[in-house]
Amino acid sequence: MDRVPNSTHWGAFTATVTGPGPAGLRVEPHPLDPDPSPLLDNIPGAVHHRSRVRRPAVRRGWLERGPGADPARGGDEFVEVDWDTAASLLAGELGRVRERHGNSAIYGGSYGWASAGRFHHAQSHLRRFLNQIGGYTRSVNTYSNGTSVVVLPHIVGTGGAAQVMSGGTSWPVIARHTELLVAFGGLRVSNAWVAPGGHARHSIGAHLAEGGGRGMRVANFSPLRDDLPDDVPGDWYSIVPGTDVVAMLALCWVLVDEGLADRAFLDRYTVGAERFIAYLRGEPDGQPKDPDWAAPRCGVPAERLRELARAMAARRTLMHVSWSLQRTEHGEQPVWAGVALAALLGQIGRPGGGFGHGYSSMADVGSAQGRYSLPSVRQGTNPVTDFIPVARISDMLLNPGEPFDYNGRRLRYPDIKLVYWVGGNPFHHHQDLTRLRRAFGRPDTVVVHEPYWTATARHADIVLPVTTTLERDDLGVGRGDSHLLAMKRALEPTGRDDYEIFAELAERMGVGKEYTEGRTSGEWLRHLYGEWRERLVGRGYDVPEFDRFWADGVFELPDRRDDRVLFAEFRADPAAHRLDTPSGRIELFSETVAGFGYPDCPGHPAWLEPHDWLGGPRAAEYPLHLIANQPATRLHSQLDMGGHSQGAKVAGRESIRLHPDDAAARGISDGDLVRVHNDLGSCLAGAVLSTDLRPGVAQLPTGAWFDPSGEEVTCAHGNPNVLTADRGSSRLAQGCTGQHALVEVERFEGEPPPVRAFEPPAFGEVAGAHRVR
Ligand code: PGD
Helix, strand or coil: CCCEEEEECCEEEEEEECCCCHHHEEEEECCCCCCCCHHHHHHHHHHCCCCECCCCEEEHHHHHHCCCCCCCCCCCCEEECCHHHHHHHHHHHHHHHHHHHCHHHEECCCCCCCCCCCCCCHHHHHHHHHHHCCCCEEEECCCCCCCHHHHHHHHHHHHHHHHHHCCCCCHHHHHHHCCEEEEECCCCHHHHHCCCCCCCCCCHHHHHHHHHHHCCEEEEEECEHHHCCCCCCEEEEECCCCCHHHHHHHHHHHHHHCCCCCHHHHHHHEECHHHHHHHHHCCCCCCCCCHHHHHHHHCCCHHHHHHHHHHHHHCCEEEEECHHHHCCCCCHHHHHHHHHHHHHHCCCCCCCCEEEECECCECCCCCCECCCCCCCCCCCCCCCCCEEEHHHHHHHHHCCCCEEEECCEEEECCCCCEEEEECCCHHHHCCCHHHHHHHHCCCCEEEEEECECCHHHHCCCEEEEECCHHHCCEEECCCCCCEEEEECCCCCCCCECHHHHHHHHHHHCCCHHHHHCCCCHHHHHHHHHHHHHHHHHHCCCCCCCHHHHHHHCEEECCCECCCCCCCHHHHHCCCCCCCCCCCCCEECCCHHHHHHCCCCCCCCCCCCCCCCCCCCHHHHCCCEEEECCCCCCCECCECCCCHHHHHCCECCECEEEECHHHHHHCCCCCCCEEEEEECCEEEEEEEEECCCECCCEEECCCCCCCCCCCCCCCECCCCHHHCCCCCCCCCCCCCCCCCEEEEEEEECCCCCCCCCCCCCCCECCCCCCCCCC
């Protein structure tokens, strides 16, 4: 067979099928990509893996007793049924819930990354279908940057926030102009392999090399030295986790104290600087936020902070905050303090200076590509107004009818009877998985479409097998991407496409024609491409017809903006390009936020102690600060059974990095099996010792498939979300705070439970009925 193009969130590739099984599938980086990601190596071992869902399956307890709350969810066996039975059970249950409880009792928030591909985007189809049957309770924001997208509009306006989040100053400008890149949260290149929908050409390494070659230095503020690649010229500021705001406030204090703050910039482009400066000086609380105050809290010596502040004022400086910092309790504060620090420097709107957010959190941030809409399936309108901030899923399921705060509003959790999840793995992504298990026991019915028997599929009542991208045709392009790719089917399908499943359900529920608009999948691809092509041709671009594009396999997108500078227009003329904040300027003090009266998010950037940090009382019992960051060997939990991900496991478990001093104090050697625990739960992991961590810090990435099958530990495989607290960032954003937890680690003695995360569940039968035909 020929090499055919395809794509993932972590890059484009070609597939060649020479025979059955993993040995007969060759996956190679797409020739377009100058710096492909090693995550592609996970594909061959995963697509044929025994953990694939092969047939529709219904939980035995649900089949026998019918819908209802059930703590057995997640531990029960399944009964495989034919498609017709599954569809009729599901259509019947959707009808029952709508009739008896109304559409707001259906939770279709269904967060997750699903797969690349513009047409077969699982959540788009779920929403389109649910909207056509009367709507659903939705979720807002993401686990990635759900705190920033709420706080930034208060600081730089909704439009300004969109500019920050959708790309900011482009990388080529940074490479050419930035002299000092102060990177709070570092620049972890493995995160930048990934962008939603894919990224055809990975180029961040090249931009960093260009900047470094010109003399740009990076100040890496992180508890992890290797949050900055070795070959990038820079300095490590080994910071106590969760204290970035402390260091930022001290840098601000030095700028003010030494007369280095740009007063003219503050007067012309900001409001609230005086209130913020009064806080820095300690007027409200008697505590100046100077480097001597900061050093014992954040672990960076006072003199280094002073020197850095002076260097920042003397050079073209980009003040950068990674998304990881806002995935914490009080995650609003590092974002706001970062903008405040950049404002004091007065370089916002200048090439290579100012503020940046999320460079190296995702491949598309800083992309030079022009922004225009991509081919998309229309989702329709949702008549149900109920929603939750996405990370409040357990709260909602456990507390129906209870009030909660969000961004100045007091809302109530709806009473959910049916949870419908596609393209996501909450038993990977959510915090405090023990609590999530309890929450998943509450609804009447849980439905999941999945290619794999993930923990989420195991916690469902009705599981429908879906195809992977290698088993269907699609259009591949991410935000800020350089190319549109033909994603061509290479393998026979296992399961069905989400589209086919919803088309069948829609037909049974009387909205078949509305859902499909009479098109097959192939016709949809042509239709979406055609609509999109027309829009681009209308803007004067030359775009080939579908058949030409499909035969070529790739189309280079037009309109690169190598010179984009965040807030350049606002700087040039702040009256003509007002920000859409109440003042029209950058708000260093926000009357709006102050007016909400949230003690956990006051009206200006501030240091607020989180529950989990090494300077707090919890550290006496749990003295190691765990960083639960993004894995470098897979995307989230996807393809954890693949070769590249498995290659980094230690003793078959996820590897936890420990500083040698911390390990020695606990009698732990490299390669030992350890038990990581706190008051929320415990997991097993394999120890890897490294001086790239600050002492007192441990690092266990997310994404090891949750395995609650052992008796002794909450997860036998090493999923850190059994240790993270299910707590919103604050009442303002209610964002995910999974990045941090305090823990203790000990050697695991005795016979460890086997890892069963990738074994399909037990299958049984229910007398006579519902057999696979
Ligand atoms: P994925 O593993 O990508 O994780 O959480 P997310 O739920 O997105 O899950 C996607 C699932 O979709 C996979 O199980 C995959 O098999 C399935 N899938 C793929 N293609 C298809 C398809 O075509 N159809 C269907 N129906 N299913 C499909 C990620 C989330 O985790 C994110 S974005 C972040 S940033 C968070 N980060 C952290 C963190 O930093 N620290 C902690 N502790 N926790 C986090 N959780 C969050």
